[in-house]
Amino acid sequence: MANHQLYDYKQSVIGPIFLEDQLLPGTLEYAIHYIVEDRLDMGVFNARYNNDKTGRKSIDPKLLLKVVLYGYSRGMVSSRNLEYACERITTFMALACNKTPDHSTIAAFVSSIDEEIEDLFTMVLMICHEEGLLGGTHFSIDGLKLSSNASKEWSGKFDDLKKKQEALRRKVKQIVKEHKKTDKKERGQSTTDKARHEKRIKKLTIQADRIEEFLANNEPKIGSKGEEIQSNVTDNESAKMATSHGVQQGYNANAVVDSKSQVVTNAEVFGTGTDSKNMAPMLEGARNNLEAIGVEKPLEGIQVSADTSYYSVENLKACEEEKVDAYVPDQQFRKRDVRFQDADRHRRSTDKRHQKYKSKKRYFDVDDFKMNEDTGKLICPAGQELYVKNRNYTNAEGYKFIAYQAPKTACRDCTLRSKCLRKPKTEARQVHILIEKRPPSITDKMREKIDTLEGRKIYGKRIGIVEPVFGNIRSCKRMDRFTLRGKIKVNIQWKLYCLVHNIEKILNYGQSFAVE
Template sequence: MAKYKPSNEDQMVMLPISLQDQLVPGTLEHTIHRLVDENINLSVFDERYKNDVTGAAAIHPKSLLKVILLAYARGMISSRQIERACHENILFIALSYGYAPDHSTIAAFVSSMQKEISSIFSNILLVCEELGLLDGTHFSLDGVKLSANVSKEWSGTFDELKHKRDKLQEKLQRVIAEHVQADAQPEVELKRQKKRERRFQLQVERLNRFLQEQEPKYGSEGREIQSNVIDNESAKMPSAHGVIQGYNAQALVDSKHQVILAAEAFASQDHENLAPMLEGAKKNLAAIGKEPTYFEGKELTADSNYHSFNSLTWCKDEKIDAYIPDIQYRKRDPRFADQERFKDGVHGRRRPEAKSDMFTAADFSFDASKQVYLCPHGKELACHARNQTNRYRTYDIYHARPEDCAACPLKARCLSKSTSSRRYLSIPVDTQPPNLIDEMKAKIDSEEGKRIYARRLGIVEPVFANICVQKRMHRFTLRSKRKVDVQWTRKRFALVHNIAKIHTFGVLI
């Protein structure tokens, strides 16, 4: 008969463990431990605690910061996952000094760092500069669209949200009627009916509160864009995985070791974010002693999503050597002659061809005396907004009255969608210098321009691959732009990605 060693779960074991010995030099956790202790100014957290005379002692911010940074580097983005690791994983126990903070403490710390984040980011960036990880000659800008902690099913225009509320109210009335009929049913069925009734009631109350407290949002062309009831600062965006409700997370990256100089989350398209990103990078670099003219004469590459009059004008004014192609540049490059074969997903969609009998801007006449446009049916379109700039042109926006369009016999030829309530007319205003576009086309089409622009792919794209795939940070867990900014800057960039670069390429003695 086989013999086995006895198994006794009741036996007591004493394990003498030195927490300091668990942080082995050369490991990422040791790098995080050293950086937080020696290079990050933690005094910025002191003012949030008011327990110097009374109150219990708080867990030190350095413990929380170390634990959170290592957790994010390991792909843990849930506060409950981090709490569990602080109880079970000896590395997390060592970094937290055995205090094992609970998930509510971790979550509160994560979401309340709006004031401290800039200082911490600058501290890490200064270490990168001191270790020679910054080159300062070529920078790449790009963005990735990540889902917010909301459902896109709660998005819509105000009319659509009102319709959704009415439908939910109808469902609520049906559930209440079913509840009355179910009084004779078993207790389990009654509880289920009450739960459904309460759920629909809360949804109706949420929609009513949103419609009363918020105002419709309008895009650059003067048309109402969809709002979201849960996080109204997020937006619907096309991505490689379809249309998502989320934010456009941006990063400006140095070419030498892919260190991130600035990071911010927006709800706008890429071409609106170039100037804010460069201004943010200037502030971060000024904090480590760089001059405001740091970017002058330096190369900046960004993809065609950033190409616009405003972006090119801003780069010219700032004396930045920008390489930002237009959306047609691949069609002029013989190397991409077969690109149509490989399109798929959202970016492979084609616009439906316009109906030949639809009215165009040429069918509308301008009445100079009234400063209005007249539609083919003779109704007036008043000016709704002036000097609205999109990527390439500046427009004045005119629109008709909804009641005129509703009764118009020609609306089938005028309104592109059956759900549209009025006709909008965009009239170009020639206020932007056209030579900037032509100059950039010639610059990108040159052999030197192609060579420089080709560097972009190897500089900024691996950053997003590392963050979203390797570290599994592919969604936001917080709500509102203010909190998402902190999460993106701290969790994904400054204190995870850049610390990993310090660990890999830097030398901490």
């Protein structure tokens, strides 16, 4: 019979901790320590400190950066948790070199490195380049919608927010009135009730004041269509956006990822749910970062893939300007793909409300109207001649047609009306015969390109390039919510996460870290 020693994790152990021994080569903590200590130029932080002659000695930013990067890699974003970890967890103690930075120091450090983070990102990208992790042949762009540190309940147009504020004030008045009434009636109202009421009044008043202050200091947000869109009292730079988890108040975190080792070459957040204008800033950012590390003409001729949410004239023009070989499909590209023709055969809608009504009725189309070559007249299925209404009709897409119309008298008593006219009130049928196509637009060219076998093959690579990066950050690094507020600070958090991702790539695939 086995006779094991008893053990108990609820105990303290006193003994020496050799800090260097905690950072084992081959681990992420070692990679962070080595890269920050030996390969990053931390002089970018020098301008922040002015305490050489007077003032207290500060904690070296190297230590703070190591703690923050390692904390982010473990899903620890809270500065209080990081402070606790530096006091109690040996890996953090080793990275912080047994210093115990206060949570306010860590929080202030993270939220203020908006300028330095750009340099840090470029320096880590440079290491990726030196380690042979950049292929520079195919980039994929995508966006990850993550919740902001703001509730969607505090969103609304200015009128809605004003109404909310008035409702809160009314509620306060009502509580005070009820409170007085009860007080008169039952003289001996318990002190707990009184305290509860006062607490509630205080809370509602603070909320109403907050909205009032917001309305006084901000202008209504205007969307791309020139109409007012919803503002948010807590973080007005975030936006309500539709995600696979429902509508959430958040940021759209974008990344440009290199195909060779899935290194992030540019990372940026946007306070809009749509990606239709994101291509230009993302490509420009990637180009600047790569040029900064010495890559010449980094985007010229390279393949760039992005999903259907990036399909817009603006984005495609941005690709053209950057001279990239773009693969951005439209929403309908799978419907045109023969491989997906019977993709829906086993799919059954779970909710009947989502089933679209499809009319089985077939109306006469252009092909049912025949041209009499001898007379040059267009003849309808009932044998009536249509007359030319407009010889040079151009539709919204720029195509040119001859517009024909049947005589009202012919259609009025026609027995085929129900097969020809979609609306009973229509007096006469019109038919447009195409005479001239417009020159292919930028979107036509993209559709044609995506519909080729080669186009589909190249676009198919996208999912294996950018999605694993988001999977790593969201699931492995547990980044499902930004904890800072405001676009600048949220951008820092997103870049820090992408930095951790790139450092992990250096650790796993870099030549310096290769196992002999």
